[in-house]
Amino acid sequence: MNNNNLTINSVEELRARLDEMAAKFAGTNISATENKTTDISYRNAFLDHLHTGLVSNVLKKGSDGTGGYLVPDTYEEELVQALRDKNLMRRLGKIISTTTNLKIPVVDAHGEAFWVEEGESYSFTNESFGQIEIDAYKLAVVILVSDEMLEDSGIDLEAYIKSSFADALGDAEEEAFLTGNGKGKPVGIIHQTEAALEVNTLSSITLDDVVDLQYSLKQPYRKNAVCIMSEEAYFHLRKIKTFNGKPAWESSLTESEPDKLLGHTVFVTKYLNSEYGNTPILYGDFSYYWIGDRGKRHIKRLSERYADRGLVGYQASQRVDAKLVLPEAVKSIKVKSNKNQSQSE
Numbered sequence: 001m002n003n004n005n006l007t008i009n010s011v012e013e014l015r016a017r018l019d020e021m022a023a024k025f026a027g028t029n030i031s032a033t034e035n036k037t038t039d040i041s042y043r044n045a046f047l048d049h050l051h052t053g054l055v056s057n058v059l060k061k062g063s064d065g066t067g068g069y070l071v072p073d074t075y076e077e078e079l080v081q082a083l084r085d086k087n088l089m090r091r092l093g094k095i096i097s098t099t100t101n102l103k104i105p106v107v108d109a110h111g112e113a114f115w116v117e118e119g120e121s122y123s124f125t126n127e128s129f130g131q132i133e134i135d136a137y138k139l140a141v142v143i144l145v146s147d148e149m150l151e152d153s154g155i156d157l158e159a160y161i162k163s164s165f166a167d168a169l170g171d172a173e174e175e176a177f178l179t180g181n182g183k184g185k186p187v188g189i190i191h192q193t194e195a196a197l198e199v200n201t202l203s204s205i206t207l208d209d210v211v212d213l214q215y216s217l218k219q220p221y222r223k224n225a226v227c228i229m230s231e232e233a234y235f236h237l238r239k240i241k242t243f244n245g246k247p248a249w250e251s252s253l254t255e256s257e258p259d260k261l262l263g264h265t266v267f268v269t270k271y272l273n274s275e276y277g278n279t280p281i282l283y284g285d286f287s288y289y290w291i292g293d294r295g296k297r298h299i300k301r302l303s304e305r306y307a308d309r310g311l312v313g314y315q316a317s318q319r320v321d322a323k324l325v326l327p328e329a330v331k332s333i334k335v336k337s338n339k340n341q342s343q344s345e
Contacts, residue, residue, distance in 0.1 A: 086170025
């Protein structure tokens, strides 16, 4: 992206630009070479390789040069859907396909309002804009399958591999997307948001604090805003009643639907922490959280490494990063970091 693309004069223009970029990159074809994995013959050769270890000429066009092979497009779509089912942030965020590092404009500072004397000229102070960059971090997992399982024709090996990879990759992704430290993994969203308020302890959070959090967010983002909270925060707030003794929560009608607090959907994750210095609650429009999938996923069959144990290993890898491209779209509640200070107040 060149500097001309950063000539943006308002947050409204920035939101429109981000929506345009997201539409452009969502579902982008990665490359002409990788598009060759869409045909049925390649999928059949790939799945046959998973079962037997045989490498056909058809499969070789998807080689990654290290003994692994590009996942067929149709199978990858199933894997990505399984990841969405396992990873909360993939369900709420915007997934885009990238081939290189992606530079995205963001708001650095807002312009200030000013009083104007009659007849005096205006002194414009527009928002200032910078850039964030969606990079790519490698995430890999190995699962082991017994020789007996491979020999059993009644076992759906493809479904087993897909489910196992989705469980492992989905958990690792959700943890990094929420709380990652940026060292060999993405920077977590809790490090990219502004705290609307800080509380002494988790148990001191009230419904008034939740209302303050909701209205710390600008109106355009409240329309599609949802809440993500730790298990401890959920258990605490779930017991709070309104002033007239009625529950503040709307229970879901079906098991698959989340509950609502003060009219807003609530998702619970085990990866947010409620202890001192941590962020137990996030609230906002997470469509501005972009997850960049770099290239395609690869699977490598490890036939010899675990052979003495009667096992075959399957290694899956992917490259991914994620950023909150409009930081003002999400706010948080943070627990103060100094335990002694919190207790003395």
